[in-house]
Amino acid sequence: MGVIDADAHVIETVQTWSYLEGDERRFTPQLMTQSFGAELRSNEGLAVPDFWVIEGRAHGKDRNVGTDTSRESREMLSVEARLRHMDELGIEVQVLYPTLFLRPIVQDAERERALCKSYNRWMGDLWRRGKGRLRWVAKPPLRLLEKTPGAVRSELDWAKANGACGIFMRGLECERALGSAYFYPLWELSADLDLPVCVHSANGSFLHHDFFADDTTFTKFKLAVVGAFHTLLEKEVPKKFPKVRWGFVEVSAQWVPYVLNDLADRFRRQGKSFPADTLAANHMWVACENTDDLPYVLSHAGEDSLMIGTDYGHHDPSSEINAIRLLRDDTRISPAAIDKILETNPRTFYGLK
Numbered sequence: 001m002g003v004i005d006a007d008a009h010v011i012e013t014v015q016t017w018s019y020l021e022g023d024e025r026r027f028t029p030q031l032m033t034q035s036f037g038a039e040l041r042s043n044e045g046l047a048v049p050d051f052w053v054i055e056g057r058a059h060g061k062d063r064n065v066g067t068d069t070s071r072e073s074r075e076m077l078s079v080e081a082r083l084r085h086m087d088e089l090g091i092e093v094q095v096l097y098p099t100l101f102l103r104p105i106v107q108d109a110e111r112e113r114a115l116c117k118s119y120n121r122w123m124g125d126l127w128r129r130g131k132g133r134l135r136w137v138a139k140p141p142l143r144l145l146e147k148t149p150g151a152v153r154s155e156l157d158w159a160k161a162n163g164a165c166g167i168f169m170r171g172l173e174c175e176r177a178l179g180s181a182y183f184y185p186l187w188e189l190s191a192d193l194d195l196p197v198c199v200h201s202a203n204g205s206f207l208h209h210d211f212f213a214d215d216t217t218f219t220k221f222k223l224a225v226v227g228a229f230h231t232l233l234e235k236e237v238p239k240k241f242p243k244v245r246w247g248f249v250e251v252s253a254q255w256v257p258y259v260l261n262d263l264a265d266r267f268r269r270q271g272k273s274f275p276a277d278t279l280a281a282n283h284m285w286v287a288c289e290n291t292d293d294l295p296y297v298l299s300h301a302g303e304d305s306l307m308i309g310t311d312y313g314h315h316d317p318s319s320e321i322n323a324i325r326l327l328r329d330d331t332r333i334s335p336a337a338i339d340k341i342l343e344t345n346p347r348t349f350y351g352l353k
Contacts, residue, residue, distance in 0.1 A: 004093050004346035007097060017029055046062075048061065068321050091324060093134075097249070112141045123159075124158075177227070256300055303337045
């Protein structure tokens with residue numbers, strides 16, 4: 001058994017969309033380079049010259065990249081370089097999340113289906129070349145969920161057979177909260193396929209995202225995920241789907257005690273019981289960060305429900321390329337708890353052997 005990096009990223013390239021076939025090629029995102037005007041700056045303060053253009057919207061390609069990783073590694077231009085860097089960082093397996101899909105990019109259902117399919121095929125190829133060390137979460141075509149659920153099932157079937165270990169979700173999807181009954185067929189698929197629901201710091205709602213356009217990712221992305229956690233528990237969705245595992249990634253874990261306290265009070269006022277071991281009872285996991293008050297968080301979340309990730313490839317407040325080593329050296333919590341966070345818990349959540 002080795003350390004699991006529960007949250008790492010890939011940066012999409014033109015290769016990502018090379019799997020589009022036939023008529024799907026009309027949906028190929030455009031890659032434009034800016035030649036004039038005020039520059040967009042990355043999180044590191046560097047100029048962002050390249051933009052993906054999808055449905056008339058421009059998305060800065062490298063706005064959130066971390067230069068503490070090489071381009072060949074973060075863009076998967078060399079899988080061997082990625083694996084070598086993982087060795088240096090003491091990581092056995094990385095679970096890969098997208099970058100472009102962290103924001104809302106597409107509203108047309110057929111375009112979404114094509115882009116999800118191409119992205120997933122790219123990830124499947126990376127998994128095959130990664131010698132079992134590069135696992136990934138699949139992007140489902142959610143706008144087909146109501147009218148064409150079989151297409152979603154087919155895509156997730158393929159993904160699981162090709163290295164996927166989870167279903168990628170954002171805090172809001174299709175202009176809906178995750179407690180909506182619209183997603184019930186997806187939760188049934190999650191249970192049937194034994195693929196956990198991975199709610200990453202991200203936002204799939206154009207309305208909400210654009211409302212907070214001038215704010216940081218805290219309001220656009222992270223609070224949407226915290227709200228999803230609250231909504232799912234308040235509506236007792238995990239009880240309706242007891243075989244589903246739920247994960248909340250890249251939003252730290254410091255908020256968990258606050259949300260659990262709020263929910264306990266709401267349940268009490270309704271004359272309903274609220275379990276002390278809420279996360280375990282509802283098959284929920286949260287990815288913590290090195291800056292969290294881990295003894296405090298553990299006292300509410302329990303030792304069996306936390307994971308940690310590096311946010312590999314990105315540069316934002318959640319990024320810590322040395323997260324594994326920092327946790328190994330953290331004297332605030334027991335070695336047994338550290339081992340669970342680094343290995344046992346993410347292995348259980350993602351269903352890794």
